[in-house]
Amino acid sequence: MENTLLRLENISVRFDGEPILNNIDLDIKDKEFVTLLGPSGCGKTTTLRIIGGFVTPDSGSVYFNGKLMNDVPAYRRPVNTIFQKYALFPHLNVYENVAFGLRIRKRSEKEIRETVNEMLSIVNLNGFNKRSVTSLSGGQQQRVAIARALAVSPKLLLLDEPLGALDLKLRKDMQVELKNIQQRMGITFIYVTHDQEEALSMSDTVVVMDNGNIQQIGTPLDIYNEPKNAFVADFIGESNILDGVMREDYCVSFAGHTFKCLDKGFGVNEPVDVVVRPEDLDVVPKEQGMLVGEVTSVTFKGVHFEIIVDIRGFKWMIQTTDYYPVGSTIGLTMTPDDIHIMKKSEYSGKFGDYSSYSDEIDELSENKEAEE
Amino acid sequence: MNKERNIAGKIYIAVIFVILYAPIAVMIFFSFNSSNSMSEFSGFSFRWYNELFHNKDAGQALLNSLILAVSSSIISTVLGTAAALGIHSMRSKRIKKVIMNVTNLPLMNPDIVTGVSMMLLFAFVAGLLHSLHMFGFWTLLIAHVTFNMPYVILNVMPKLKQMDKSLPEAAMDLGCTPFKAFTKVEFFEILPGIASGLLMAFTLSLDDFVISYFVTGESFQTLPVFIYSMTKKRVVPYINALFAIIFVVIFILLLVRNFMSKENKHAAK
Numbered sequence: 001m002e003n004t005l006l007r008l009e010n011i012s013v014r015f016d017g018e019p020i021l022n023n024i025d026l027d028i029k030d031k032e033f034v035t036l037l038g039p040s041g042c043g044k045t046t047t048l049r050i051i052g053g054f055v056t057p058d059s060g061s062v063y064f065n066g067k068l069m070n071d072v073p074a075y076r077r078p079v080n081t082i083f084q085k086y087a088l089f090p091h092l093n094v095y096e097n098v099a100f101g102l103r104i105r106k107r108s109e110k111e112i113r114e115t116v117n118e119m120l121s122i123v124n125l126n127g128f129n130k131r132s133v134t135s136l137s138g139g140q141q142q143r144v145a146i147a148r149a150l151a152v153s154p155k156l157l158l159l160d161e162p163l164g165a166l167d168l169k170l171r172k173d174m175q176v177e178l179k180n181i182q183q184r185m186g187i188t189f190i191y192v193t194h195d196q197e198e199a200l201s202m203s204d205t206v207v208v209m210d211n212g213n214i215q216q217i218g219t220p221l222d223i224y225n226e227p228k229n230a231f232v233a234d235f236i237g238e239s240n241i242l243d244g245v246m247r248e249d250y251c252v253s254f255a256g257h258t259f260k261c262l263d264k265g266f267g268v269n270e271p272v273d274v275v276v277r278p279e280d281l282d283v284v285p286k287e288q289g290m291l292v293g294e295v296t297s298v299t300f301k302g303v304h305f306e307i308i309v310d311i312r313g314f315k316w317m318i319q320t321t322d323y324y325p326v327g328s329t330i331g332l333t334m335t336p337d338d339i340h341i342m343k344k345s346e347y348s349g350k351f352g353d354y355s356s357y358s359d360e361i362d363e364l365s366e367n368k369e370a371e372e
Numbered sequence: 373m374n375k376e377r378n379i380a381g382k383i384y385i386a387v388i389f390v391i392l393y394a395p396i397a398v399m400i401f402f403s404f405n406s407s408n409s410m411s412e413f414s415g416f417s418f419r420w421y422n423e424l425f426h427n428k429d430a431g432q433a434l435l436n437s438l439i440l441a442v443s444s445s446i447i448s449t450v451l452g453t454a455a456a457l458g459i460h461s462m463r464s465k466r467i468k469k470v471i472m473n474v475t476n477l478p479l480m481n482p483d484i485v486t487g488v489s490m491m492l493l494f495a496f497v498a499g500l501l502h503s504l505h506m507f508g509f510w511t512l513l514i515a516h517v518t519f520n521m522p523y524v525i526l527n528v529m530p531k532l533k534q535m536d537k538s539l540p541e542a543a544m545d546l547g548c549t550p551f552k553a554f555t556k557v558e559f560f561e562i563l564p565g566i567a568s569g570l571l572m573a574f575t576l577s578l579d580d581f582v583i584s585y586f587v588t589g590e591s592f593q594t595l596p597v598f599i600y601s602m603t604k605k606r607v608v609p610y611i612n613a614l615f616a617i618i619f620v621v622i623f624i625l626l627l628v629r630n631f632m633s634k635e636n637k638h639a640a641k
Contacts, residue, residue, distance in 0.1 A: 054541055074544045075553075087542035091560035100556075101546035152546060 004066075005030040005156060005188050006051065011060035013046055013212075020046050021212045024060070028156075028190065028205075033182050035191045035199040038209035039235070044192045047209070048158050051190065052081045064156075080154035082162045086145040088133040094120070094144055095129040101152035119147035122181060139170045146178075150185065157182075159191045163198070175202055196236045200224065208232050229342055233275045234351035240281075240316045241352020244274035244341070252341055255291055256312055259334070263341035273342040275352070278306070278317040280338035283324065289331015291316075295324050308354050315354040396619055403612035410609070420613040430614060433598035437578055440509070440594055444516035445573035451517065452524025452573075453566055457554070459525070460532040472529075475522045483519075487586035490515045494587060507589030515587045516577045523576065524569035531565030564632070571629055575622065 008026040012019070021043045028034050036044035049055040050062060053074030062069045069077060080101075088097050098116045107115075120126055123143035128136075133144060142162060149157055162178075163171045179202050182189045193199055199206050200220040208215045208223060208231075216228040227233035230241050244254030249264035254274045266272060286292045293311035300306075304319045309330065316332070324330055402410060406417035424430055455475070462468045478486060490511075498506040539561060543553035559566075581596035588597050595618075599611055 052545065073549075074541070075547050075549055079545075081542070081545045083538040083542055085536055085538060087536060087538040089539065089542075089557055089560075091557075100543075104547040104552070104556075148546070 007063040035203040037199040042209040043212040080149040081158040229345035230347040260336040261339040275340040278319040286331040403616040420610040424610040437595040441577040448520035456528035483582035487583040491586040508591040520573035527569035528565040531562035
């Protein structure tokens with residue numbers, strides 16, 4: 001645990017009697033890019049606001065560099081925030097917005113000028129000094145907000161869904177840019193998002209949250225390949241999640257067959273959740289398949305087809321570059337490496353079956369999240 | 373058909389404006405009359421304006437009114453803005469609603485009730501303090517601040533609600549104490565509301581007769597009270613001149629306010 005920058009210990013929060021966070025423990029290392037990932041209402045933004053000093057936890061402690069921060073007000077914390085809607089000051093121009101924190105700190109006019117110009121060039125806004133912030137596009141406003149926060153050289157930068165309001169193309173560009181800025185300036189970033197792709201591509205560490213609890217902490221690769229429970233497996237990427245029984249170490253039964261796998265340490269005949277990622281399944285002629293089923297829907301996604309296959313009443317999702325028409329019977333194979341075993345949890349049976357799957361429903365719920 | 377309706381509409385509007393403004397126009401017209409007749413125009417002159425400016429009592433009343441309007445509008449704006457900030461930051465929606473209703477009540481209350489109750493209160497306090505010469509500037513000031521404050525709150529509240537609530541948080545995030553966050557950021561956001569509240573308080577204070585009439589004293593007469601006491605004797609034409617001046621001043625204030633709100637909309641874009 002050397003160079004831990006921030007530590008949350010046993011944090012609990014309730015709003016109007018509703019529990020928002022339950023005993024959150026979190027260690028964040030210096031210069032790390034940490035993402036808090038979860039659906040809306042999971043407590044990720046509240047966690048960020050506790051670190052920023054805008055919410056006081058009901059119990060638990062916040063340590064910064066080993067020092068207790070609970071009673072330190074927001075304006076004395078060495079932490080800065082990028083707000084969801086940027087929160088630029090409309091009565092000040094771009095230059096004065098970036099200079100704001102420096103003026104509060106009573107820096108000399110010369111130092112302010114140098115820092116502001118440096119920050120504006122970091123975010124590629126040279127020559128925008130005199131512009132009114134209300135005349136800028138969303139992406140430009142976002143850059144001003146970043147420059148404003150960086151200007152006061154924080155040790156830790158909190159980002160609350162900073163790219164949520166931008167369109168897809170711009171969002172991808174900004175992801176790369178943010179990551180670059182983080183590495184170049186050597187600042188710790190805590191990034192809040194509900195976009196799993198964003199979390200996987202930018203972070204050193206991903207913290208998956210749901211219902212006020214941390215579900216899993218790990219590198220993006222760990223989270224994707226070794227999800228701890230059905231919630232994580234479903235939230236990160238697509239997953240087929242089946243009920244299975246662990247026969248012995250390296251041997252699991254599900255979907256009416258017994259398979260070799262790479263997992264061990266479960267009890268004999270212990271019920272488990274089995275995860276198979278859609279892209280890991282290979283389609284073969286039905287005679288060669290470990291599993292055989294009928295195609296019930298095909299969706300073209302650009303890079304690949306998304307095929308739903310009915311195997312003994314369970315709908316599997318498969319991603320493949322080859323086209324198989326609806327109604328055809330195909331075989332599936334997988335290697336032991338493709339099978340991931342999880343302990344049963346409160347989320348078992350809630351996720352990972354594509355029987356009610358439809359693009360429309362998915363999109364609707366995504367829009368809803370975006371609005372929030 | 374459409375055209376006919378158009379013409380009819382224009383005539384209707386014209387009639388309404390004539391009814392609204394004819395009395396004022398007649399009054400201004402007669403303020404330039406050279407004789408003291410109210411029905412016969414005997415020639416153009418500045419006679420009554422001249423007399424008005426040489427009438428000490430009227431001048432003093434006007435000055436009193438201005439002093440009262442300026443001081444009461446500034447005090448009520450400061451207090452009202454502070455109150456709006458406090459109400460806005462209340463956690464409980466229920467208590468917020470109750471407080472808003474309490475502040476709105478004086479707006480609905482008839483002036484005469486406010487005036488008489490204020491007078492009774494002041495008389496009661498004067499009795500307690502054994503000071504009979506209490507009525508005057510200070511009672512007027514208290515009364516005017518009291519009836520102006522709800523208007524200021526009413527003007528400032530919407531601006532606070534419109535404001536992105538992460539703005540003061542962003543200011544604190546960058547190192548401002550809560551007070552500095554107000555003076556450096558929030559204040560500018562709600563400034564249009566504060567300004568229109570101030571202007572409204574100023575005109576209301578200048579305009580008020582009913583409440584002022586009950587709480588005023590010999591030592592300090594406002595213009596409306598002075599005019600009323602004058603009409604009890606004999607109508608002197610120089611009050612026409614006075615009214616004309618008041619009308620023009622209010623008209624200019626109104627223009628300023630409209631201009632300001634236009635600027636606002638412009639800035640919001």
